[in-house]
Amino acid sequence: MTDIGAALIVLLLIFLFLGSGIWVFIGLILVSVTVQFFLLDFSLARIGSIATKIMMRSASSWELAAIPMFIWMGDIIFRTDISQRLFNGLAPLVARIPGRLLHVNIVGCTLFAAVSGSSTATTATVGRISLDELTKRQYDPLLAVGSLAGAGSLGLLIPPSIVMIVYGILAEVSIVSLFAAGVLPGLMVAALYSTYIACRASLDPVISAQLAAQEKLPVRLGDFLNLVPIVLLIVIVLGAIYSGLATPSEAAAIGVLAALLIAVFTGQLTFAVIGESLINAVKMSAMVISLVIAAALLSTTMGYLHLPQSVASLIAGLELSPYALVAILALFYVLLGLFLEGISITVMSLPITLPLIVQAGFDPLWFGVFLILMVELATITPPVGFNLFVLQGLTNMPISRVARASLPFFLLLCLGVILLTAFPNIALWLPSALKGGA
Template sequence: MDPILATALVFLVLIGVLASGMWVFLSLALAATVSLYAIMDFSPDRIGSIASLIIVRSASSWELAAVPMFIWMGELMFRTDISDRLFRGLTPLVRRVPGGLLHTNVVGSALFAAVSGSSAATTATVGKITTSELSQRGYSESLALGSLAGAGSLGLLIPPSIVLIIYGVLAEVSIAKLFIAGIFPGLLVAGLYASYIAGRCLLNPTLSPKENFDPKDAHPIVILSNLAPVLSLIVVVLGSIYTGWATPSEAASIGVLSAIVFTVLTRQLSWDIFRDSLANALKTSAMVCAILMCAAFLSSAIGYMHIPREIALFIDTLNISPYVLILCLALFFIVLGFFLDGISIIVMSLPITLPIVVQAGFDPLWYGIFLVLMIEIGLMTPPVGFNLFVIQSISGKSIGRVALYSIPFFLLMCIAALLLVIFPEIVLWLPDTFSSPVNK
């Protein structure tokens, strides 16, 4: 069968079952089964044998052990006073910068992203304190909510990132190198956001009122004590990975243990917090792992149909510029972001797009960061922009208004993606320079 037609049939089946309201992991498994049966004429017994082999192999991946651990760590942090401490610690540091406390959204999200690995957890944890504080102090509602929508997505890019772990497992790329590669792009996006906020407030000072601060709050010891929980977790988790002392999966376990120790030392650990955080982590992890196992089955089905190789050869015959290819993929991912979450976008598109991108001469490591950036853009686009829903629940504003506020930050994220295409060294320089002894 023609590869383009085969690809279209696979996506039609997948979109059809997703549109029916079926769970994502079942949709992936059904699309793989129908494709192998209808296109390859495989028998049910052979399809069952392939599915069982692939699913068991995928479920046995050691790298996936990091996913529930990072999720649990984020759940524990969400249920403590870490966001209040973070806000109090950042307040005296950003008070003299144009934009004032609006920068707590950006800096706070960047710091919390380095311990949670989740965009939703980052947005909710930072937003539950900054949203009300900025509103009460008279800061611009559009900048406050828009910057939170944009900065909250940094949870996917700044390591440790659950989405980067998933990409590394599916694309067979070093997770440790992906973590290193995400640092500069994450700082680039945060810098663009902070520069935009500062520029807007310089042009219109009424967007950020002047504040009076207690000098005691600006004492270095007070600032350090407030920021210590987040900074210590960053050092423990990322430091153990980059020094080669622990793999990402082992570092995730160390992070959970450190988070539990923090809750014990601050006398915040209760049976309810322990039970609820563990239960939510288990539910989320089960969902993610089920999707990944069925995604591996779909990837194998696509491989049996030789779709990636045939499409790569077809695109090669078109002689289109690699940059035109990346532009087309960017538009494709932005459209997918209107309807799907980040994990679904990765598992659905990666088996087809990765071989094409590699064939065009792009590094798989670079493509992983670019893909995550595209997913972050999707988090700010309705109707399925997860960050928008989180902010709506926190602020009580309509989805339409929150989406409108996030437009400037959506455009800044697009500029960041363009810079990664023009200057791939933003992604590749640090991993090439800092060679981690950890394989994954």
Template sequence: MTLASSSLILMAMVVVFLGSGIWIFAGLTMIGVGSLYFIHEFDLARIGSIASKVIASSAVSWELAAIPIFVWMGDMIFRTDLSQRLFRGLSPLVSRIPGGLLHTNVIGCTIFAAISGSSNATTATVGKITIPELMKRGYNTDLASGSLAGAGTFGLLIPPSIAMIIYGVLAEVSIVKLFAAGVVPGVMMAVLYSGYIILVSLLKPGIEPADRQPASLAEMAQGLWELFPILLLMTLVLGSIYTGLATPSEAAAVGVAVTLVIVLVTRQFSFAMISASLMATIRISAMICILIATASFLSAALAFMHLPVMITESITTMELSPLGLLAILALLYILLGMFIDGTSMTVMTVPIAVPLIVQAGFDPIWFGVFLVIMIELSALTPPVGLNLYILQGLTSQGLGRTVRAALPFFILLCFGTLLLVAFPQIVLWLPNML
């Protein structure tokens, strides 16, 4: 069967199964079964054998063990007062910077991302404290919500990142190096965001209260003490990974242990909290892992059809430049991100995209960071931009105003991506040091 006819049948199944509104994992499974049955003409017994072997092997990947542990750590933190400590600790430290407490969104999300791994959790946890405080103190609501919408996406870019674990498993690249690759770009984006807030504050003084008072040295010292538990947790988790003392899964276990100690020391432990966080972890982890397993089956089905090779050869004959290919993939990801979530987008596209970018000469570690940023952009694009809906709930504003508030940070994220394309060593410098 030709590439054109195979692609048409495949696209028809994608529209029917994923467009019908059924669960994504069920849709991926049906597309895989349909591809083997209608295109490759396998009988159902052989399809079942392939599915059982592929799903079983992908489900027992050791790297996947990090996902539920990191999710549990982040959920326990969400249910404690660490987000309040984060705000109280950062407030005096940013009081002398133009823009004042608006920087608590950017710096707070940067720090929380290093102990969370989730964009939505980062946005919701930081925002539930900062947004009410900023609005109460008279800061510009649009800049407050926009900066949080943009900075909340750091939960995917700054390690430990669940999105990077998923990509690493599917693309078969080092998760430790992926984690290292996200550090410098994450800090760079934080600097761009804070720089924008400073610039707007200088040009429009009315965005912050006129009576804002700088903190004293004693208040700054107290702020650092408030941040100590969070910084300790971040240092132990990331430090154990980068020094080679622990794998990501082992570092996640260290993070959970330290989080439990912090919860006990701060007298916030309760069996109800632990039970609720475990149930939430089971739901989220089961969703992610079953998506990865069914996506592996779909990848195997596409491999039997030789579709990735056929697509690669077809695009090669188009004689696209590496940057042209990257531009097409970026446009595809932005369009996909308007309608499906980042995890589904990753598991559906990595089997085809990675061979293409490797053949074009791009480093798969670099592309992992590029893909994560594309997922970040999708979190800021309606109608499925989850960060926008979280912000809409926190500010009680209309979706249109929330989108407009996030637009400058969407543009800054695009600009940051262009910098990574122009200077790939921003991504690769730290991984190459390991």
């Protein structure tokens, strides 16, 4: 069988199994087993041996320990009043910027993303507070919802990010360097969002003029004190990583301890909070790690078929320019985002796309940030955009209206991808500077 025929069969099996509605990690395992048995003619004993070795090697990776810890840390904060404190602290600081409290969505999500690692958790946590406040003050509902959909996706890009950890493990790239690479692009995207809101508000003051007199409050010391818990947690976690005092996994454990202490000092640590956050962390971690294991098995299967090398050679034969390759991959990821969520997109595509990128001369570190930006697009792309569903639940808006509200921020995120491609140092400068200073 030709390499093209094998590739088509693998793609057909992926669509067949995933389209059947079964869990993604089971679908990927079934694809791997089916290909090994029918295309590679492996015996069941050999397939079992390969699967066992891959499972043990993937599941025992030390870097994976960071995933449940970061998820648990974010869930503890989710179950406290930190998000309400965040709103109260930011509101007076942004009330004089065109767009006023709409910027709380952007700044609040940017800050919360640094302790969450999840776009869904970021959107839900900030949204459950800010949307009520913005509705009371009669802000434009579409701009309020759209800004939250876009800014909520920053949970994937601002470190610590669960998708970054998964990418780092699969691509064998330093997770610390990936975290550093995501900082400036994340701030760039947040700046694009805030600039858009300010321009809209300047052109149409009605967007944020209602009840404006109530928002012109003096900035007081108490406003800054409201921000202390989340800023302290960010400094502890990221400071431990970038100072070299702790690995990402160790910093995640430190972050959990810090989150528990914050809950104690704010009088919100209960057995219910501990139990519910632990259960959710275990469920989410099991899902993510299962996907990592299934992706490793699929990657090994594709290696036996020599598909990554064959596809890379095929595309190399087209003599595409590096930027044409990036454009094709961007379109490919947008299409995947219509049907899959972020971690699934990452683990399924990486065995094929990473060799292409490396062969074209791109830095795998840069590609990690590029890929996460494309995954962010998936979070606000119907019909499977998770942020859209979260916001539908918070607002009871039809999903079509939520998607329409998110469209300007989808386009701004596309602009961010273009800027990152044109100026790769947006992602690469900070990791390089930290290495140089080490």
